[in-house]
Amino acid sequence: MSAEKAEILGRIRAALGPRHDTRVEEYAAIPRRYRQASELGAEARLDLFLSRIQHYDGGVFRCDTAAIAGTIASALSDRGKRRIAVPAGFPRDWLPDGFEFVRDENLSYEDLDRSDGALTASTVAIAWTGTIVLHHSPSEGRRALTLVPDYHLCVVEADQIVETVPEAIRRLRALNPSLVTTISGPSATADIEMTRIKGVHGPRTLDVIVVG
Amino acid sequence: MIRVGDAARAPSFPVAARRALGNAQLRRNVRHATEVIRNKRAVVVSEMTDWQDLRDSAHEIKDHVLRHLDFYLEQFEDNCTRAGGRVHWARDADEANRIVIDIIRGHDEREVIKVKTMTSDETRLNVALEAAGIVPYETDLADLIIQLGEDQPSHIVVPALHKNRAEIRELFLRTMKLTALGPEPQDLTNAARTFLREKFLRVKVGFSGANFAIADTGSVCVVESEGNGRMCLTLPRILITLVGVEKIIPAFGDLEVFLQLLPRSATGERMNPYNSIWTGVRGGDGPEEFHVVLLDNGRTIVLADEESRETLDCIRCGACLNACPVYRQTGGHAYGSIYSGPIGAILTPQLQSMQHSTSLPYASSLCGACYEACPVKINIPEILIHLRRRIVEEKGAPLGERLSMKAAALAFADSSRLSIAQKLARAAQWPFKRDGQLSKMPGPLAAWTASRDLPAVPAESFRDWWKRERGKS
Amino acid sequence: MLISLFTTCYNDTLFPETGKAVVRVLERLGHEVEFRSAQTCCGQMHYNTGYVTDALAIMRHFLRVFDGAEAICIPSSSCVAMIRDHYPKMAAESGDAALCHQVDALLPRVFEFSELLVDKLGVTDVGAHYPHTVTLHTPCHALRSLHVREQPIRLLRSVRGLQLVDLPREDECCGFGGTFAIKNADVSVAMLADKIDCIRETKAEVCAATDNSCLMHIGGGLRRQQTGIRCMHLAEILAATAPAAMPGSPAR
Numbered sequence: 034m035s036a037e038k039a040e041i042l043g044r045i046r047a048a049l050g051p052r053h054d055t056r057v058e059e060y061a062a063i064p065r066r067y068r069q070a071s072e073l074g075a076e077a078r079l080d081l082f083l084s085r086i087q088h089y090d091g092g093v094f095r096c097d098t099a100a101i102a103g104t105i106a107s108a109l110s111d112r113g114k115r116r117i118a119v120p121a122g123f124p125r126d127w128l129p130d131g132f133e134f135v136r137d138e139n140l141s142y143e144d145l146d147r148s149d150g151a152l153t154a155s156t157v158a159i160a161w162t163g164t165i166v167l168h169h170s171p172s173e174g175r176r177a178l179t180l181v182p183d184y185h186l187c188v189v190e191a192d193q194i195v196e197t198v199p200e201a202i203r204r205l206r207a208l209n210p211s212l213v214t215t216i217s218g219p220s221a222t223a224d225i226e227m228t229r230i231k232g233v234h235g236p237r238t239l240d241v242i243v244v245g
Numbered sequence: 246m247i248r249v250g251d252a253a254r255a256p257s258f259p260v261a262a263r264r265a266l267g268n269a270q271l272r273r274n275v276r277h278a279t280e281v282i283r284n285k286r287a288v289v290v291s292e293m294t295d296w297q298d299l300r301d302s303a304h305e306i307k308d309h310v311l312r313h314l315d316f317y318l319e320q321f322e323d324n325c326t327r328a329g330g331r332v333h334w335a336r337d338a339d340e341a342n343r344i345v346i347d348i349i350r351g352h353d354e355r356e357v358i359k360v361k362t363m364t365s366d367e368t369r370l371n372v373a374l375e376a377a378g379i380v381p382y383e384t385d386l387a388d389l390i391i392q393l394g395e396d397q398p399s400h401i402v403v404p405a406l407h408k409n410r411a412e413i414r415e416l417f418l419r420t421m422k423l424t425a426l427g428p429e430p431q432d433l434t435n436a437a438r439t440f441l442r443e444k445f446l447r448v449k450v451g452f453s454g455a456n457f458a459i460a461d462t463g464s465v466c467v468v469e470s471e472g473n474g475r476m477c478l479t480l481p482r483i484l485i486t487l488v489g490v491e492k493i494i495p496a497f498g499d500l501e502v503f504l505q506l507l508p509r510s511a512t513g514e515r516m517n518p519y520n521s522i523w524t525g526v527r528g529g530d531g532p533e534e535f536h537v538v539l540l541d542n543g544r545t546i547v548l549a550d551e552e553s554r555e556t557l558d559c560i561r562c563g564a565c566l567n568a569c570p571v572y573r574q575t576g577g578h579a580y581g582s583i584y585s586g587p588i589g590a591i592l593t594p595q596l597q598s599m600q601h602s603t604s605l606p607y608a609s610s611l612c613g614a615c616y617e618a619c620p621v622k623i624n625i626p627e628i629l630i631h632l633r634r635r636i637v638e639e640k641g642a643p644l645g646e647r648l649s650m651k652a653a654a655l656a657f658a659d660s661s662r663l664s665i666a667q668k669l670a671r672a673a674q675w676p677f678k679r680d681g682q683l684s685k686m687p688g689p690l691a692a693w694t695a696s697r698d699l700p701a702v703p704a705e706s707f708r709d710w711w712k713r714e715r716g717k718s
Numbered sequence: 719m720l721i722s723l724f725t726t727c728y729n730d731t732l733f734p735e736t737g738k739a740v741v742r743v744l745e746r747l748g749h750e751v752e753f754r755s756a757q758t759c760c761g762q763m764h765y766n767t768g769y770v771t772d773a774l775a776i777m778r779h780f781l782r783v784f785d786g787a788e789a790i791c792i793p794s795s796s797c798v799a800m801i802r803d804h805y806p807k808m809a810a811e812s813g814d815a816a817l818c819h820q821v822d823a824l825l826p827r828v829f830e831f832s833e834l835l836v837d838k839l840g841v842t843d844v845g846a847h848y849p850h851t852v853t854l855h856t857p858c859h860a861l862r863s864l865h866v867r868e869q870p871i872r873l874l875r876s877v878r879g880l881q882l883v884d885l886p887r888e889d890e891c892c893g894f895g896g897t898f899a900i901k902n903a904d905v906s907v908a909m910l911a912d913k914i915d916c917i918r919e920t921k922a923e924v925c926a927a928t929d930n931s932c933l934m935h936i937g938g939g940l941r942r943q944q945t946g947i948r949c950m951h952l953a954e955i956l957a958a959t960a961p962a963a964m965p966g967s968p969a970r
Contacts, residue, residue, distance in 0.1 A: 038334040041490070041541045045315045048549035056313045060495055063305045066298040067502065085515075139529070142446050142480060162516035175530035176479040176521075180472065181446075198516075202501035211328065211464075211524040212531075215504075217516035220472035224387035224403055225430040226274070226410055227281040233386065233434055234441065235472030235519065263904045570891045574908040608902060610895025610909070611766060612858035633768030642768065646897075650764060654772035657727065657759040658779060667731050682941065692903035697910070697938030700732050707725050707734035711753045 071196040078160045079243060082194050085163025089218025090231060092240035101188065101244055102129040105152065108186055108240050114149040117186075118178055122171020123154065127188070137178050145177060150184030150236070156208070157201045158194045164217040165189060165241065166201060168210035176214060185216070185236040191245035247543045248338040249367055249596050251397075255581025257604035262579040271407050275399070275576040278406040279567040285513025286564065286618075293509070302502050304622040307558035310493050311548060317460040317493045318539060324463025328525025330535045337542050338368035344538050345370060345452070345485055346377045352483055354379070354450050358441075360467065360474045361385035362454025363401065363561055364487050364540060366583040367596075370452075381452070382444050384473035386437050393420040399577035399585065402511050402563035407576055441473065451481035451532065455488040456560065457503060458537070461496040464524040465537065468507055470517050478521050484532040489540050491557035503560060506620035510562035543596035553628045556591050558621040565615035565625060571608055580605060587615035587625045594632060603641055606632035645689065664708065671702045720750045721834070722787035724780075726794045727759035733930045739957035740793050740831060743844050746959075747835075751791075756783045760792075762800035765808075767897050774808050781820045789838065790824075793831040793953050795860035795929045801828050803863055830860070831953055832869040832928055842872045848958040849879030852950075853922035855913070855936065857929040858891050870928055870952050877955060883920040887912075894935035910939045917947060925949050 073081065083093045092111065096104040106129035109117065116133045118140060128134050135148060145151075154172035155165045165187050167173040179185050195201050205213060220235035231237065255261065265271060290296055310317055322332040335341035349357060357374065359365070359381050371381045371392070383392040387405035391398055394416050398404030405413075413433050418426050421440050426432060453474065457466040465486055467474045478484060494503065500522075508517040526535050547556055566572045566586030577585030582593040582602060590605040606629050609615075615625040636642055656666040677683045683699040685691075693699055705713075721744055725737035741751045761776035780801075784790055792798050802825060809821040835841045852874060860866040874882045893899065893909025900906075913936060917925050925940070927933050930951050937949035 035334060037336050037340065040336055041334050041539070041545065042315050042318070044541065044545035045318075045490075045548060048545050049312065049314070052312065056309075056316060059309055059312070063302060063309060064298075065302050065502075067295040067302060067505075068298075069501075146442075146446065159516070164516050169530060176475065177530075180475050180479055198505050199501040202498055202504070206497050209462075210522075211527055213520070213522040214475070215516070215520040217514075217518050220470060220518045222386045222434060222471045223281075223512070224385070224390070224405055225408075225413055225433055227278050227403070227406070228430040230431055230434045233438060233471035233473070234384075234445070234476055259902050259904065262902065266904055266908050570893070570909050570912075571902075571905055574905050607898065608905075610858070610891050610893060610898045610906070612891035612895065613862035614858070614889070614891065617862055630766055630768065633766070634770050635768070637768035637770075646767070650767065650769045650772060653759075654764060654769070654775065657761070657764075657776045660756045660758050663727065663730075663758050670731070684942075689900055692900045693938070695903065696907040696942060697935060698941040699938055700934060702731055703734060705734060707730040707737040708753070708755055710734055710738065712755070715753070 067199070068197055069199040071200065073160070073196050075191070078194055078196050079191055081196070082158055082160035082163060083243065085160065086218070086241050089163055089239070091218060094240070094242040096242065096244060098244055101127045101242070104242050105129050105186065106131065108242060112150070112184060112238065112240070114184055116149045118145055118148040118151045118182060120153055120172055120174030120178060123152065123174075124172065137174055142177060142181055145181035148182050150186060151178050151182045152186045153179055153188070155187050155189050155193060157204050158189045159198055159201045160194055160196045162198065162217055164201070164215050166205065167214045167216070168205065168208055169212040169214065176212065179214070179216070180235055183236055184238045186240045186242065188242045188244060191243055194243070246337055246339055247597060248369060249543070249593050250369060250583040252582040252593050253597060253601040255602065258579060258581070258608040259604060261581055262575045262608070265575040265579045270409070271576050272574065274407050274409060276573055278400065278403055279573050282513050282567045286509060286567070289509045289513055289515050293505070299502055299506055300620055300622045303506055303620060304555070304558060306494060306499050306502060307621055308555060310495060311491065311554055311557055314490065314493065314548065317495060318490060320460040321458050321463055321493055324461065325525055325537055326463070328463050330463065330525040330537055333536060333538045335538050335540045335542070341368050341487060341538050341540050341542065342370050342373035345487070346373060346379065348483070348485055348536055349379055349450055350377070352450070354483070356380045356382065356448045357450040357452050358382050358384050358444055358448045358477045358481065359388070360451075360453040360469065360477045361388050362487060363583055364454045364489050365452070366398065367542065368487070368540070370487070382441070382448065384441050384445070384477055386434065386471060389437055389441070390416065393417070397578060398583055400563060400566060401561055401585065407578070445476040445480055449482045451477035451484045453477055453484070453486045455486050455492050456507065457500065458488050458493050459497050459500070460493055462524055464497065464522050466500065466520060466522045468504075468517055469519050470512065472519060475519055475521055478523065479531045481532055483534045485536045485538065487538045487540055489542075490544050507560055507562055510564040510618070510620040543598070546598055547595045550595070552631045553591065553595060555623050556595060556628060558623050559588050559592065560621055562620055564618040564620060568614040568618035570612060570614065571610065580608070588623070591625055591628045591632060599632070599635055599639065599641075603636055606636065660708070664706070667702065667706050671704070674701055720752060720788050722752050722754060722784060722790045724757055724760070724784065724790050724792045724797070725753070726792065726797050729793060729930055732934070733951065736793050736930055736951040736953050739951065739953035740791060742957040743953060744791065746845060747839065747841060754783050754787075760797040760800045762797055763896055765800060765804055770808070774812060777805055777808055778817070781817070781824060784824065787827060789834065790828050791831055791834050792828065793928070793951060794931065795830050795857045795864055795866060796931060798828060798830040799859035799863035801825070830864055830866055830928060832873055833864065833866050836869040836872055843876035844873065844956045846956045846958055847878040847960060848955050850924050851881045851883055851922045852924045852926050852955065853883045853885045853917060853920040855885060855892065855925055855927040855932055856888050857927055857932045860928050861889060866928065870926070873952065873956060874926065880955070883922050886916045886919055892932050892936050894932050896931070899935055906935070907939070910935060914939050914943065914945070918945060923947065924955070926952050926955055928952050
């Protein structure tokens with residue numbers, strides 16, 4: 034143990050004085066009366082999610098599984114995007130013709146910067162806050178993929194949408210993820226005179242396709 | 246040495262506040278910013294039926310961590326190390342700065358991109374980096390404005406709220422060496438995007454603070470809005486994260502509490518645009534080398550005082566600043582510390598062992614708005630009173646105050662003495678009394694009567710009236 | 719009911735009309751009022767400024783004076799907050815079990831004036847007549863510690879002839895804050911300026927409150943600026959019965 038660590042731990046122990054080893058019981062006894070479960074039905078939950086994304090000025094699309102490729106095509110066409118980076122594990126049969134999809138197999142940051150956008154799947158979505166959660170699985174890609182390009186099109190499956198933050202955190206915890214990124218609308222700042230500006234460093238536009 | 250920015254050299258609050266009160270532009274900006282955030286917060290808090298339950302849980306979780314801080318720090322270190330991170334321990338500001346500089350030098354690097362972090366302002370890391378020949382680039386828009394303007398942050402969450410768009414435009418034109426720049430916040434934001442993007446893609450070392458360090462997974466969580474955080478956490482080859490020891494939470498699952506409280510309290514959003522959680526290093530995604538520096542710098546001193554320990558519960562949301570009627574008048578600079586507002590008034594002096602910044606515990610009318618707004622239920626008014634008590638007990642209060650309080654205590658010990666005191670006051674006030682009012686008093690009361698009348702002691706006290714009217718009691 | 723009046727040290731000394739008004743209102747409602755003349759102070763100023771040992775001695779005196787009282791009426795929200803919020807803590811810290819017991823026995827019998835009327839006695843119409851425009855300042859301690867906000871409003875709404883005007887930004891501190899008003903006089907006065915702007919906006923003739931300490935500060939500013947707006951304790955308004963019979967309250 035380093036001298037620094039030993040000293041800091043020593044200070045902490047001196048500050049706290051003698052204690053009983055009841056840490057586990059104490060933690061379990063922490064009151065958690067806050068809401069931890071859904072109150073809305075599936076359809077209302079989905080509507081809430083879509084309305085929150087729209088509130089962030091994100092585009093929303095709904096389709097069934099058979100129509101994913103077509104819906105991706107119309108989303109990209111609406112935005113005038115052609116050259117799109119996709120994660121290596123993104124389902125091939127979801128990719129429509131007529132676009133240039135570049136697999137992210139170690140693309141340089143400059144390559145990512147030159148693409149028109151990124152197309153990924155997601156892990157969980159939170160209706161109440163309009164949040165998409167990625168844990169950077171092969172179909173969601175590495176973090177830089179959804180960061181450097183200026184546009185992000187994200188495919189969310191309807192059964193991935195939960196209502197509350199606690200439900201989402203529980204689903205994530207079960208996956209034991211080493212990386213998590215939550216995205217709630219495009220990046221934003223209010224640092225200049227509290228005027229809200231959408232789109233600072235991350236993708237300035239975020240569209241969502243809900244499947245199912 | 247333990248350092249809280251420049252706080253040890255700052256003027257006392259009343260002196261600095263007087264200066265701030267004379268700055269009309271500053272006061273307009275502060276008022277506008279705090280009101281915008283307060284109103285947004287009110288909307289997104291009122292829609293939460295379980296807000297008080299979340300606050301209760303957050304408070305309990307934080308208190309629990311503090312009671313077992315040694316355990317959770319070591320658990321975090323173990324898990325972070327297992328995931329490929331390297332954990333360093335820094336006893337004070339200088340030690341933390343030295344660790345960071347050594348890591349950067351070890352890689353022969355000369356530049357670092359930084360995400361907003363109060364903690365590195367606390368240690369004055371940028372000054373130390375520059376002295377070591379390393380160029381830090383602040384990447385949060387407000388921090389960039391502060392850095393380019395060689396200015397001081399005036400708010401925990403919106404540090405440049407004291408600057409308006411014209412000032413920022415002039416600053417950007419000059420320091421970014423631009424030939425043309427539009428006047429709108431959108432234009433200024435675009436200029437910052439372009440200015441920083443090149444650095445994000447090029448600079449090899451990233452530096453961040455942490456909102457939460459998660460013991461049971463060894464993960465770190467950064468909460469942000471602009472995407473500069475994700476850039477700094479993801480693109481560089483080396484990442485260094487400075488974490489105050491109190492930022493530990495026991496479990497990944499506890500994020501379900503804090504990720505609901507923090508964005509609503511800080512910016513009035515249901516969720517901030519980005520949260521990043523990472524664990525050590527992951528091949529093919531993000532930095533190849535990750536260092537965590539766990540910082541004490543006075544936190545264990547705060548921990549030792551059980552009465553005010555909960556100061557360390559703070560999650561730096563800034564809600565108490567926006568709620569505070571004192572902050573709203575003066576802005577942050579008057580507090581002489583990077584930690585301003587009510588939380589600054591209790592944190593800054595404690596970190597410095599009550600040796601500096603001792604005017605801050607008095608910089609409050611004890612109105613309680615801060616406690617009401619605090620998402621982790623820090624009872625700031627109680628702690629302010631506790632710190633005043635420590636100042637009195639350590640003989641730090643001015644002599645005049647001590648004598649007046651002693652005299653008052655004697656009068657209040659016995660009603661016949663109080664009666665005499667009332668008669669004395671009535672007699673002593675006659676040279677100053679006009680029309681039942683005192684308008685110009687000497688001594689400490691001059692501070693009152695400079696702008697306010699003071700009622701004169703009337704001819705008959707209540708107790709005398711009662712005695713006269715009701716005979717006996 | 720026999721109600722024991724704790725008029726508070728500063729009302730006793732500076733604002734005797736408030737105590738008289740409380741007596742008048744309670745007696746008009748058919749209650750008996752006693753004034754235990756050994757009373758002095760609740761200890762708030764000492765406690766809030768950090769002189770806890772002195773505050774503890776004052777608390778002990780208070781407990782002795784009001785031992786056995788059936789109901790204690792206090793026309794000052796900050797003093798009630800001092801007793802409710804800090805007496806239990808001070809007693810516990812003293813390690814004196816008897817003292818803790820005394821405080822426990824005291825607390826349920828302590829009432830802020832408007833709280834006593836509305837919550838304990840169930841009265842909102844006290845038979846008052848006061849034909850003036852009034853705005854109500856809610857002291858921070860009433861709002862955040864006692865949660866006494868609605869009681870004074872209901873009482874004022876029942877006063878004949880009285881027009882109650884909402885005070886904008888009513889949840890904002892006036893800037894008094896005890897010794898804060900002196901130690902940080904500049905900030906205190908800046909806060910007061912905002913409060914006075916809000917009060918003037920209401921065009922009220924009178925600013926009322928459940929605490930004369932805020933009113934001493936607000937009234938001092940209103941007078942200095944020669945606004946013509948008076949400050950009055952709630953009790954003094956509730957004591958008024960005839961259009962001409964304005965109690966001769968000292969301006970503050």
